[in-house]
Amino acid sequence: MDDHAGKSPHHLTINVTRRDDPVSEVTEADAFASVRKYPNIVVRGPLFGIAEQRRGDRPRWRMLGEPDTGFPQMARDELNSHLWFKAKDEAEDRAERRSLLDAVARLETEPVNEVRAAGVRYRIVRADEFARIGDGRLEPPRATDPDEDSWDPATPDPSRTEGFVIDHAAAVGLTEGIDRVGLLQLSYTADRFPADVRADSQRALTTHPGVVLLPPTFRVVERKELSWTMVTGQHSTPQGARRALVQHLTMRMPELPDLPDMPELPEWMKVDEKEAAVNERAAKKFTARRRPNELIVRGRRYDVVRVERVMRIGPDGPEKPRPSDVDEYGPSQIRPSMDEDGNVTYGS
Template sequence: MDDHPSKSPGHLTIRVTRRDDPVSEVTEADAFASVRKYPNIVVRGPLFGLAEQRRGERPRWRLLGELDTGFPQMARDELNSYLWNKAKDEAGDRAERRSLLEAVTLLETRPVNEVTAAGVRYRVVRADEFARIGGGRLEPPRATDPDEDGWDLDAPETSRTKGFVVDHAAAVGLTEGMDRVGLLHLSYTASRFPDDVRADSQRALTTHPGVVLLPPTFRVVERNEQSWSMVTGQHAAPQGARRALVDHLTRPMPELPDLPGMPELPEWMKVDEKEAAVNERAAKKFTARRRPNELVVRGKRFDVVRVERVMRIGPDGPETPRPSDTDDYGPSQIHPRMDEHGTITYGSSAEASS
């Protein structure tokens, strides 16, 4: 029919599908119950990372890392290193290496959020981190969140964010579809945010009207009377956050040996033996439980919480940093010079010729 409306663009399409397998049904029920129990959200702020778009994958983008840095320039530096190492170790010929190094040079001199090298688009992307809250408590891990056991504090973690495909039109379950609809108009409105931050947030509703939920992560927070403070970074599974809490309690910063002329360590850096013993006992009881999500020690309450990240999507893909997303420093040279043949020059030209 000629009068039938044309297909909606991918960045506006939310495709919901029903999966009839038992695992999906349990996951949907768990998600629905959690959203009802923790109906409100607390926005922490933006996180930045990297994405790439290869030939033949348009309009999809693929995340290159964890998306866990707090400043855009940190992500640009990460891209700088990624491309430099790619030129050193993976370039197939001089033309490819030259293209990669030209992008590195650009990243060394300008705070750009997108470069194209060897036919691949690379972008610094932005997401907002938030947690759900209800009854004065942040949401803990869900029973259906992928988890593991084991208390090896040095065990490697498997990323669920690296390699994630950002595809706004990909089919999702009913609860995630409803969540995304509810997040479409999420913006910074609280007075604690500066005027330019609120204005940029409101503008993004128009420039990047779609939203995609990234895989959840897990953190440990310390609960205070009116707020929470982060204790650990983000982890792919709840058990990773639990192990990080044990590490926090049992591996305090070691005391440095006394050296002539060195100032005395401040009190907060010194190890209190009594406190260390209490923390050790608390950690031992914590690890004796299976998948615990809270711990109280010396009047401090630690919670393992579920953290979500929402990325805004526009006609050309994921949102980049906003003008009000500030940096503490600018671009700079990170790695030594390399030519198209792969020859690396360390130090200044005078040092290299001597």
Template sequence: MDAHREGSPDHLTINITRREDPVSEVTEADASASVRRYPNIVVRGPLFGLAEQRRGDRPRWRLLGELDCGFPQMARDELNSLLWFRARDDTGDPVVRRSLLDAVARLEVEATDEVSADGVRYRVVRADEFARIGDGRLEPPRATDPDEDSWDPDAPDPCRTEGFVVDHAAAVGLTEGIDRAGLLGLSYTAARFPEDVRADSRRALTTHPGVVLLPTTFRVVERKEATWSMVTGQYSTPQGARRALVHHLTRPVPRLPDLPDMPELPAWMKVDEKEAALDARAAKEFASRRRPDELVVRGRRFEVIRVERVMRIGPDGPEGSRPSDVDDYGPSRIHPLMDEEGNIAYGT
């Protein structure tokens, strides 16, 4: 697959290498078995985040945090804040600060996916989230996935995406290389996607023909008759998702006082004490086990699943948002004005 490496551009090169250490061999065997057991994929949709490319990094890009924004403007707002705080806290050079603030000013009025400041390129990047499926079941965590055992609700969930280097030509193991080759032609084809979404997806196969797999994340979903609904956000470890499920089942619901003129609460806001007690008991039993991945309570089935994200790569790096990616709102000013000396005009 990399026989023509010298004449092949990075975004078209999948460089497969064999790693001889025992950990890699076990991981490869686990991945190969999982792909056979869960041979198909279910695409949920896009996520957005941020990447930067510094002078010495070209052609590679580095991710600046989790890709967990549901639409592009959320990521643009994150970039707005990132640059504003860098201007306030990370430099004393008026020229550098002015460069950062000029990028902020552009983000306040323009729905752009890329700005440059102080010689650094910043980009809103896009990835598709998917899960593997086999015999009607979504793939659970693998034995070789990074994990831990703490049930402490305040235990940190370390971010493995922040700092990830997007390098299409970096050496990968055999299973990941085969996976990536199989994802090269991935596009939205289901009728549930509007035609403009499907058209943009087909176009991306040409404009961004390469693919990179990002670090795996984990979620809790609720299994319905023929579908799944998300219960939690994404976590870097299966245990982080398990803790989130316990919190989901036991978190306190504020009780409102009975007032004579207060309208009746909608059904979804009412607390059934018997159901709450059953949920709490089930959560306690769930937390007494080591690394459980399923919980059934009151006829509801919760599953911890393994979620993957694939990013499309073109000649100039990671794909940004597509015309058909929907925003709920547009750009706006988020922070007060600042001048190149660092003076902030509050209230303006």
């Protein structure tokens, strides 16, 4: 900080503020106890999403949704569709629609990580997903994490990250401030990561020296002897993850009609009626409990775990994908062609 005379740059400022209201005090105490019980972290890898910066928001950026894909190109495709629908449904005139469609055209042909359209900057942003661990167990949900009790599979699970303002200098509680300081030097060092990944990770400590924590999410993992396997995607509440576990245990493949010359299903797709019955009973017992976070079924252990995402911040905002972040495919046309009058052309 001594290199910066006067006020510290926005991307280096961590503003720790004590709040005296009872809710904040309980949340702080819960967070402090959890960090002590689960003092280490396990990094799963990068996730990618989309952020926007509007006029007047500078230097802040705002998340457009969850960073929930492991490949930058998938996030670019999401941005492609987002801008196409804005051009179709929200553009107020031909000039605005043309600006949006020009950005779409770039995303269809170039693996770009930032575009400008209709006065807004859009960026593909990167975050590292990690969980805390202590005594060989991943951290479960905290008592103060937002939660609910419905087992109805149709219950909404709205994102807590959509609309999140990426503000490095925003006031945070003492525990989050300490957490962020502890994450400043987080990088990939294990031999299981390729050399270019480790080099990019080390370089990011200098190019993007700040860190911001996104709202936590929750997943179900299957605990193995020496590792964990992800069973569900991200959910905004622990109960959303619990509902996903029930669906995982009870969902069956739809029965196919018995047609002549129908090929036999592979073994992995066949329903084991005995196992299905065991899973049904386990799911029923699971849903009879209030906010359970673990389940053992025929020797297989499932845990609901708390997952955090840390985003690195530089002078120009959140980090983009790194050169070593690989894609399985390249850019392409996602939506039909559209002209600046909003006319859509389907087909060839």
